[in-house]
Amino acid sequence: MNTGRKWFARFAWFALAFNLPVILWGAYVRVSFSGDGCGAHWPFCNGQMLPRQMAAPMAIEFVHRMMTSVDTLIVIALCIWAFRAFPRRHGVRLYATLSLIFLFIEALLGAGLVLFRYVAHDQSAGRAIYLSAHLTNTMLLLGALTVTALLATRNREHASFGSMPGSFAVALAVTVFVSITGAVTALGDTLFPASSIAAGISQDWSSESSMLLRLRVVHPAIAVAGAIYLIFLSWRVLRCTGTEETKAAGRRVFSLTIL
Template identity: 40%
Template sequence: MSGTLTVPRARAGAWLPRLAWAALIYNVLVILWGAVVRITGAGAGCGDHWPLCNGVVVPQSPTLHTVIEFSHRLTSGASGLLAIALVALAFRVTGKGHPARLGAVLSFALILLEGLVGGVQVLLGLTADSTDPARGFVQGVHLANTFLLLAALLLTALWASGAPGLRLRRQGLVGGWSYVGLGLMLVLGMAGAVTALGDLLFLPADGSTPIETVKRDFAVTASVIENLRVVHPMLAVLTSAFLVWLGVFLRRERPGAEVSRWSGVLWGVLAAQMVAGFANVALKAPGWMQLVHLLLALGLWLALVMLVYRALTDLSVQGGRARVGGNV
């Protein structure tokens, strides 16, 4: 894939970027609704059946938990249909080698994986009040896949809108440090999923201070999920410092309006997320605060992906020679 690739101006082609952006926004809403399922303990609302709900296609006389879980399955299924439509439209209106085709296929594959991971959780009983350590691992994998899915949908939307493809190799330190930043965010997100699970299952309802809570997390009777709760805030501080530096570094190495804009957005969302993180701890992780924290985490990830994308594709003049990202 080389150069700046654009979608044909045909009527069907005009719908491709619209569908791609709509799929991205819709999936963010589905992810937030999935968090509601976890927070309300409704993950076992359909029993240990998947893809059926309590052994039937449509549950009869459902409880509130069943309604919440079943609605999440329906909305998740709709995201799969959106992904299929995105693939079909991308292959119809773009030429061979167009990056939007790759993005659409990756998005569909990651949505399938998202559903499979969710199904594994249900079939293994890693829902509701389960404190099995395997639940923490699956939650982390689920969140990492969610991040990758949103990145794929974002890139698909950009490529469908006529943005250039990516050249991942021979990007020098810009590429290397950018990939480190993306990796740190993935690990931070996975740790955050485990911490959110620990807050749901083990956070004391009494007036314990944060220090007392940490001591409890490392008591002899504490589970692995409790032990890992402290990892997320420590990683958050490390990752935040690195992302601030990364923004400064990319501004210097790949000067341009887009890099400056998205580094600013990244820093703004990062500041809001740090405030939300402290508030989440101080308020003992109420459900609404967890949703805000997750929404900001998704925004931070998308801002980072945009910054890295712009840095890898923006024209950079170094040593008298122009360089630009062109191929995946």
């Protein structure tokens, strides 16, 4: 691998790492009810590029917008660099482009949350749907960035999913679905905090409770079923006659699922 591609691989890992605090801060925006800190304005904050006076909710939301702006510049640079450093039809080009596409979709979904006021204390079904789409796209973004970095690091032209591409796709779908139900459940916990365990159980089974609360009963079962499938898939990978690299990936998936 030449020096330029080595630096690209490092930058790709940096781009992936930078997205993690951006995502975590976005979650903090939600749990702190700061999503409407800039009002129903996007991309500016209350119609201003740089507000002079900011209360805590506005500051929290504004910081998130600044982080996503920097993130956009990083991924644009990653995509341009991929096209300069790698030939046509190379996997790095493909996944760097997908990363940029998913990032733009992420920005549009974030704008929708603000403009449609699916933020702060909003309890509508539309917010749950938007949140699900947002989380799904976030995971696709992280996946595309990860594959970009892996291909560049290992000097491979294309991503290979071994002898079980169908099983891999199902595992990905299961992981996304479990994450979605977990995120919607967490939203319900945030909007409708229970004063005690007994009160929480009562909320779960009450016909008058919000859908966001009733989902708390479903999520654990979905999570257990998903974990069982991932463990089974990891076991199959470890038993197959694949490469040591594939088996190492199976061991990591198994360990992370148990954790």
